[in-house]
Amino acid sequence: MTRRKPAPGEPAWLLKWVYVAADCFGMGKTAIFVSERKNLKPWQANPKTGDVRFSDIAGNTEIKRKLIKTVIDQRVSHAQLFFGPEDSCKLALAIAYAQFINCTNRIIPAQPATGADSIEAADSCGVCPSCVKYQKLAHPDLHFIFPVATTKRVTKKPLSKLFIADWRQFLLESNYQAGLQGWYEAIGIENKQGIINADDCMEIITTLSYKSYESDYKVMIIWMVEKLYYSAAPKILKILEEPPDKTLFILIADEPDQIIKTILSRLLMVKIPKSDILQHNAAEEETIHFTVFRTWMRNCYTGKVAELIAFASEIAKTGREKEKSFLIYALKIIGYCASMNYGQKLPPGVDGEELKFIRDFSPFITSAKLVEFNSLLNDAIYHIERNAHGATLFLDLSLKFVRQFKPIFVPL
Ligand SMILES: [Zn+2]
Numbered sequence: 001m002t003r004r005k006p007a008p009g010e011p012a013w014l015l016k017w018v019y020v021a022a023d024c025f026g027m028g029k030t031a032i033f034v035s036e037r038k039n040l041k042p043w044q045a046n047p048k049t050g051d052v053r054f055s056d057i058a059g060n061t062e063i064k065r066k067l068i069k070t071v072i073d074q075r076v077s078h079a080q081l082f083f084g085p086e087d088s089c090k091l092a093l094a095i096a097y098a099q100f101i102n103c104t105n106r107i108i109p110a111q112p113a114t115g116a117d118s119i120e121a122a123d124s125c126g127v128c129p130s131c132v133k134y135q136k137l138a139h140p141d142l143h144f145i146f147p148v149a150t151t152k153r154v155t156k157k158p159l160s161k162l163f164i165a166d167w168r169q170f171l172l173e174s175n176y177q178a179g180l181q182g183w184y185e186a187i188g189i190e191n192k193q194g195i196i197n198a199d200d201c202m203e204i205i206t207t208l209s210y211k212s213y214e215s216d217y218k219v220m221i222i223w224m225v226e227k228l229y230y231s232a233a234p235k236i237l238k239i240l241e242e243p244p245d246k247t248l249f250i251l252i253a254d255e256p257d258q259i260i261k262t263i264l265s266r267l268l269m270v271k272i273p274k275s276d277i278l279q280h281n282a283a284e285e286e287t288i289h290f291t292v293f294r295t296w297m298r299n300c301y302t303g304k305v306a307e308l309i310a311f312a313s314e315i316a317k318t319g320r321e322k323e324k325s326f327l328i329y330a331l332k333i334i335g336y337c338a339s340m341n342y343g344q345k346l347p348p349g350v351d352g353e354e355l356k357f358i359r360d361f362s363p364f365i366t367s368a369k370l371v372e373f374n375s376l377l378n379d380a381i382y383h384i385e386r387n388a389h390g391a392t393l394f395l396d397l398s399l400k401f402v403r404q405f406k407p408i409f410v411p412l
Contacts, residue, residue, distance in 0.1 A: 052095045052134075052176060054123045060089055061120055063272055067097045068122045072108065076101060076217075077268040079240050079249040081225070083256045084272035092176040093272060094221055094250045098142060099134040100124045101248065102215040130215055137168045140213040143220045145204060147180070147194030147227035151187055160200050163187055179321075180224055180254075181385075196222065198232035205235070208244055218247045225251040226258040233260045240266045289329040290354050297361065300401035308398040316390030323390055327381050334373045337362035369404055376400055 054064045070076050082090040100106065103124035124131050133139035144167055148158040160167070170186045171178060184194055204220060212218045222228075240249060240263065251267060253259055292315070299307045315323060333354075336346055340362040350358065365373065380397050384390070 052092050053099065053126055053131075054093075054096045057089050057092050057096060060093065060272070063093065063270070064096075065120045067093065067270075068100065068119050071097075071101055071106075072119065072122070076248060078243050078247060079251070079267050080270050081251045081253060081256065081259075081264070081267040082270050082272050083253045085274050086179050086254050087177065088272045088274050089176070090252055090272040091171070091178050091221075091223060094252060095134070095137075095176065096124070098217070098219040098221070098248065098250065099131060101217050102130045102134070102139070102141065102219070104128045104130055137171065139215065141215045141218045143204075143207055143218070144223065145196055145200050145220065146183065146223040147196055148187070148200070149189040149192040149194045151189050153188075157199060158197070159203060160196075161203065178223065180227075194227060196225070196228045196232065198229060198235060201228075201232045201235040205239055208239060208247055212246065216246055218244075220247065220249050222249065222251045225253050225263065226255055228260060228263065230260060233263055237262055237266065285325065286329060289326050290333075290357070292326065293330055293333060294353075294357050296398070297401070300398055301364075301405045303402050303406055305399070305402070308402070309395055312394035312398060313391045315394050320384055320387075320390070323394075324381055324384050327377050327384065331374065331377045331381075333358065333361075334365060334370065334377065337365040338367075338370050341365065341367075364405070372404055373401075 054068065057064070082094050084090050100123065105125040105128045106122065107125055108122045124134075126135075130139060134142065137144075144164065145160045146163075146167060148154075148160055148163055150156060150158050154162050166187050170183060173186075174182060180194070204222075208218060208220060243249065249267075251259075251263075256264060256269065292311075296308075296311055299311065315326065318326075336350060336358050339346060340358055346355070346358070376397060380388075380393060383393055
């Protein structure tokens with residue numbers, strides 16, 4: 001068996017252990033786990049500028065059309081809530097909408113003689129002074145409020161404006177696909193909970209009391225309004241109801257049910273669905289998960305420890321969100337195996353190779369093993385969410401699965 005040096009971040013003792021184990025079990029050469037993951041970003045901001053115009057956001061045709069029409073018809077509601085799942089494009093759409101409202105040279109195609117709808121081709125110009133500042137998220141009339149907490153750098157009185165440079169970088173790096181956990185990691189608030197605090201609510205009032213600098217509309221984007229601190233909420237009720245002239249509030253949330261009711265009642269609800277492109281990507285991701293899961297289970301069953309360590313180090317490179325989604329997929333397949341054992345129908349869409357694998361694999365998922373597999377996978381998800389070292393966790397999990405399949409022969 002070819003020996004290699006530990007990869008960066010891979011503990012030397014772990015690799016040594018694997019070679020000892022491989023010697024004990026008479027393993028052959030190391031198979032290479034080939035990652036078939038593709039770049040599954042649902043949409044891409046313009047790489048040259050970081051620009052977010054409607055045309056840069058894939059899918060979402062109907063919602064874009066509705067938003068554009070409110071501007072053309074001059075019916076922009078002053079306080080709107082963009083809500084939808086974490087992986088919807090709601091923040092990108094909010095910024096594209098604000099940029100479109102303030103663009104001084106909007107592209108609005110003439111209505112064709114055929115009577116076809118040309119609205120969805122409308123967009124901001126991308127080159128006027130307002131658009132150029134929006135591209136850098138540095139327009140003086142574009143304001144952001146988001147959950148914050150004290151950090152090593154900001155040790156007291158945390159305010160959104162103290163994190164604005166981190167915020168801009170975070171949005172560009174995450175391709176505007178911002179998630180709360182990723183944001184907390186980006187600013188290093190560790191185990192604290194971020195909130196939108198009373199001081200930030202006062203900032204909203206102060207900021208909006210000034211005249212707009214150079215554009216028609218002042219735009220205040222409040223991201224993750226679920227995190228608005230309960231006792232701070234009354235401070236912004238009045239301004240939400242009667243904002244200064246030409247002010248637009250766009251509040252953003254994953255879960256509108258968690259928003260304080262008095263705030264929610266003052267907002268126009270705009271549901272942002274998961275886009276077609278995202279759904280397509282989710283299906284593609286499941287196909288990849290399936291291929292990886294099938295190989296993983298085969299290697300666990302045959303006790304190929306060297307392959308399992310290669311798998312652990314490869315999957316760890318995909319990052320926490322992908323690791324978690326892979327484990328959730330694994331839980332789903334184990335559940336399907338149990339359903340099959342108990343004679344229940346599988347949901348439509350489970351077919352082809354996936355169905356064949358579930359048929360072949362389900363005899364191994366006895367009721368006792370079902371409990372064990374579920375428990376191991378749920379524990380793994382719990383630890384992934386708490387920053388466990390991916391390669392170590394997946395190797396540990398793999399070896400526990402090996403023991404499930406071969407309880408006598410594997411001394412763990
Ligand atoms: Zn423009």
